[in-house]
Amino acid sequence: ALTINRIATFRYDKRIVKQIKQGNPNVNILFDDFVTDAISVVDYFKKDKTYKKIYVIGHSQGSLVGLLAAKDRADGFISIAGAGRSIDEVIIEQINRNAPMFIEDTKRVFNVLKEGKTTEEYPPALASIFNIGVQPFIMNWMSYNPQEIIKSLKIPALILNGTKDLQITEEDAKLLKKAQPNAQLSIIENMNHVLFTIEGDSLENYKSYNESIHDVSSELISVLLNFIEPLK
Numbered sequence: 001a002l003t004i005n006r007i008a009t010f011r012y013d014k015r016i017v018k019q020i021k022q023g024n025p026n027v028n029i030l031f032d033d034f035v036t037d038a039i040s041v042v043d044y045f046k047k048d049k050t051y052k053k054i055y056v057i058g059h060s061q062g063s064l065v066g067l068l069a070a071k072d073r074a075d076g077f078i079s080i081a082g083a084g085r086s087i088d089e090v091i092i093e094q095i096n097r098n099a100p101m102f103i104e105d106t107k108r109v110f111n112v113l114k115e116g117k118t119t120e121e122y123p124p125a126l127a128s129i130f131n132i133g134v135q136p137f138i139m140n141w142m143s144y145n146p147q148e149i150i151k152s153l154k155i156p157a158l159i160l161n162g163t164k165d166l167q168i169t170e171e172d173a174k175l176l177k178k179a180q181p182n183a184q185l186s187i188i189e190n191m192n193h194v195l196f197t198i199e200g201d202s203l204e205n206y207k208s209y210n211e212s213i214h215d216v217s218s219e220l221i222s223v224l225l226n227f228i229e230p231l232k
Contacts, residue, residue, distance in 0.1 A: 001216070001221040001225075002221070002224065002225070002228075005225055005229075007225075007228060007232075008051065010041065010045065012037075012041065014034055014037075015029070015033065015034070015037055016029055027133050028136070029137060030136065030137055030140040031065075031137055031140040031141035031144075032140055034061075034065045035065050035068045035069060038056070038058075038065050038066060038068070038069035039068075039069045039073065041069075042054060042056060042069050042070070042073045042074055043073065046073065052232065053075035053076070053231065053232065054073075054074045054075050055074060055075060055076040055077070055078060055228060055231075056069055056070035056074045056076070056077050056078070057077075057078040057080060057224075058077075058078070058079055058080065058082060059080040059081055059082070059195075060080075060081050060082065060083075060167070060168065060193065061141075062082075063079040063080065063081065063082020063083065063146070064082060064083065064141075064144055064146050064149070066078075066079070067079065067082070067146065067149050067150055067153070068144070068149060070153075070155065071149065071152070071153060072154075074155060075155060075156075075231070076155055076156045076157065076158075076227075076228070076231055077153060077155060077156075077157045077158070078157070078158045078159075078160065078224065078227065079150075079157070079158070079159045079160065079173075079176060080160045080161075080195070080220075081160070081161055081162070081165055081167070081168045081193055081195075082146065082159070082161075082168065082172065082173075082176065083146055083168055083172050084146055084147060084171070084172035084173065084174070084175030084176045084179070085145070085146065085147070085172065085175065086142050086143075086144065086145050086146075087138065087141050087142045088110040088113070088114075088138075088142045090168070090172075091106065091110075091129060092106055092107060092110065093169075094167065099125070102123060102125060102126055105122055105123050105126060106126065106129075109121075109122050109126070109130050110142070113135060113138060113139045113142065114139075114142075116139065118132055118135045118136070119132075119135075120132055146175075146176060146179075147175055147176065147178075147179035148179070150176050150179050150180040150183070151179045151180055153180055153183075156182075156183075156184075156227075156231055157180060157182070157183035157184070158183065158184045158186065158223070158224075158227045159173050159176045159177050159180075159183050159184065159185045159186070160173070160186050160187075160188065160220065160223060161173035161187055161188070161191075162187070162188045162189075162190065162191025162192055162193070162195070162217070163187060163188070163189050163190060163191065164190050164191060164192040164198045164205055165191070165192055165193045166192065166193060166202060166205055166206070167193045168193065170187050173185060173187060184227060186223045188217055188219050188220055188223065189219070190217075191217045191219070191220060192205050192208060193209075194208065194209050195216045195217055195220055196208045196214040196215070196216065196217065197214070197215075197217050197218075197219075
């Protein structure tokens with residue numbers, strides 16, 4: 001949809017995606033590596049001189065990655081379903097909502113990570129979050145506070161979230177807006193975390209994550225165009 005409106009786009013997978021597909025993931029990868037990659041992409045296109053302006057759009061985890069990459073480099077930044085708090089706070093909230101019996105274990109592990117240490121003392125049910133191999137990555141990731149970073153942003157910014165997002169709440173978008181009052185804020189009715197319009201319940205919402213029959217929210221496209229076009 002952006003291309004149809006004469007807005008060129010470049011998208012790429014995080015480096016870990018290719019490594020996993022090749023069966024050889026780098027166990028030492030850090031969140032900062034994702035930021036380094038994004039900065040390299042922005043710098044590449046800035047040097048190319050083909051494009052008048054460079055805008056960085058980051059979704060979910062990519063919102064923080066994009067925010068760090070766009071700062072002092074890009075002409076505009078767009079956060080889609082980006083957290084307004086450090087990742088430990090987000091995960092604690094998610095666990096409290098979906099599996100409250102593990103909330104104390106979750107807090108305990110994060111307290112250990114905040115001290116720069118790792119631990120193997122966590123319930124098996126939390127292994128997907130706290131696997132010993134990913135703990136250095138989480139430590140690195142949770143050291144960033146999105147509000148503090150966006151506060152110093154000096155380029156046009158758009159903050160987007162959907163009312164049917166089960167992972168990142170509207171409140172996160174509002175926290176980012178509060179930290180950066182000059183940013184535009186748009187909450188899209190019935191848009192979920194993977195940018196589909198969902199009319200039904202949570203079951204339909206979760207099922208949509210693995211379904212290709214849905215189109216990206218048309219309102220999302222409109223909001224993006226309305227933000228970018230006047231700045232071109």
